[in-house]
Amino acid sequence: MRRIWSALAAVALVAAAAGCSGDDGGGGSGGGNVPGVTDTEILVGTHMPLTGPAAAGYSKIAPATKAYFDYVNANGGVHGRKISYKIMDDTYNPATTQQVVRELVLQDKVFAILNGLGTPTHTGVLDFLKTNRVPDLFVASGSRSWNQPDKYPGTFGFNVDYTVEGKILATHVKQTQAGKKVCFLGQDDDFGRDALAGIEKVLGPVAAKQSYVTSNPNVGPQMGALKQAGCQVVMLATVPGFTALSLGTAAKIAFKPQFVVSQVGADLGTLSKQLGAAAPLTEGLISDNYLPLSNDEANPWIQLYKKVNAAHNGNAEFDNNIVYGMSVGYLFVQSLQAAGKDLTREGLIAAIEKGGFQGPGLAPLRYSADNHAGYGGMRLSKVAGGKQTYFGETFETDDADGPVAPYSTPPAAPPANGIPAAS
């Protein structure tokens, strides 16, 4: 027992020493008492799957956001403050997310959590962020959980929610694939469930449904079951790695349905990289998006992002993940501009709830006091000749029983210097 005691004492000393040094380094806020904000800096953090089963594609998002912040910083920052973006790897493991978000909030004392990625991962930290009154902005997922202003007043979505997307994709399937047998493969969490809810609102019960977990990289049994069921259209609510896995597995067992894939798992660049020589399997893939596509050279937003990517992101291979990351950065800077010079957590949330943000999106952002969901609509895309392009109109709808209706307001043009002006 004495040795236990001495071990404990040693631990106590180490912990106390670490604690003191943590105090010096962690806080760092100058005059004001807003965590993470000084006269010259704003510290925000995020959790991202930089490694692990969902890293494919997604690991490029946060560096792109950071690159956009670096671009803004190089041009004087926001209200004289530079934005620091701390990226933590959670490997898409909800347990790790718990750890890293606590570290960001309690140790690094970030001003806000921005664009934390993943439905299963981020769901677990909602209560923690609420208890600590940390703004939880523009979550990188389309779960409907982010849109609960009464329960989680500081949480805002960014993506089109999976139910809205499911309704839009299903409406397209209903119109163009009438009479075909439609099936579903989704992630075994709120991502898959919300997507299926939207699909079934339009199509009624699907002919067959299967699910997968990211911890088990094998969809052989699921694809076999869908083939057995005679599916002609397979709708996927999958992360990119599992979209690629599904396409590859289906091809292996000579199963050739029309694939209709959720936006979060359908970036052609990511899929081609995953499939390697089997990249032609993506031909004909139907998906959707709400941001300009990375291969649309004529789009002024793409031109801006490419410029930022070259200057601040080591000219990383330009794909839709980078477009997404920079669009998140743009929206965050817009929010900061709207919140004004006296930045507080409450002020920022109030500014976002005021809404009215115009940006790269094809669909509207409808933030208000009682709507914290992200983008409200999607435009369909198709892979043809190895190129992913939009077709048809942009549609918008809600996550309830509202109609799927065209949305015709054109997206705004970016400001000349690429940085949103103070409002």
Add this chain to the structure above:
Amino acid sequence: MSVTLAPKVSAAPRLTRQARKHRHLLWTVAAAVLILALTYVLPPFRNYQLATVGAYLCVTAGLTVLTGLNGQLSLGHGALMATGAYTVAMVQEKLSGRGQWTLLVAVLAGIAVATLAGGIVGLAAARLRGPYLAGLTLAVAVVVPAVASTFDKTFNSDQGLSVYVDPPPLALGATFPYERWQAWLAWAGALITVFGLATLVSGRFGRSLRAVRDDEAAARIAGVNVARTQVLAFVVSAACAGLGGGLFAVLAQSVSPGAFPLSLSLFLVMAIVIGGLGRLAGAVWGAVLLVALPALTHSVTDSIDVSPAVAQRLEGNLPLALFGITLIIVMLAAPGGIASLRPRRRKA
């Protein structure tokens, strides 16, 4: 019949059982005071880490008794932790909002269920030796995610369940830091575990454990029921793992299979080996390393200025590498683990 004893226990052979118990109690109270003081000094995140050390200590202490003192290797303790954690999550869900006492009920239920699971595994384990035992317990660890996704209606697959935890009692003040409360809860569990185990293994049961570990035939001749001792060791160890898992659920306010991967079970074994196998002090070191090493590697990767691509690759793998290196260094420098280092220095 005299059996090889670890030096720690033989240090006070003439003490009566009563005196030993009093001494253990004294140390435990002193440790409690120290932890209490620490929770007032440390900033919130350090308190959270301290709480995590406490939760790990429950598990490593139980595991070191099983593996170090009884010679049964378990690679499945992560699964036993998961059993405790999921039980706590589900009981708390059912009883939410009725007051602080529900937590005690939930944790006790978690211990009970983990004990039951440990008893079943232990019954099988008592018939197996060496690699076969490792294989069985490994299978237990591997099965967790599969169970969670097969019964996804109950366990909600990879996303897991959230755990309802009451805020600290109002009697402690309205602004009482949540992390300090967590540290108190975790260390209450840890100190009870360590006190209980220290008392248990310094008596007859401890001698039986060692006798069975050292020579089963000799132990049997000496009148020790080998199978019963082995199953009991597994049950005790499983109860500790259940408590630790339950505390983890309370700390993270969520449970998911990702929190109890195979690597956790392996890390637990590594931790008690590095700390000092068969010693409760070693379990303390092990628990500290389990928290400190990943945190340390994280700050190291943060401070090194490398290209983002390299940093990304380091991020996931560096803790593993560092754990491995630590294991090699400790085994070379101090085969008895970190806990064996101090007395040798005292002798010199």
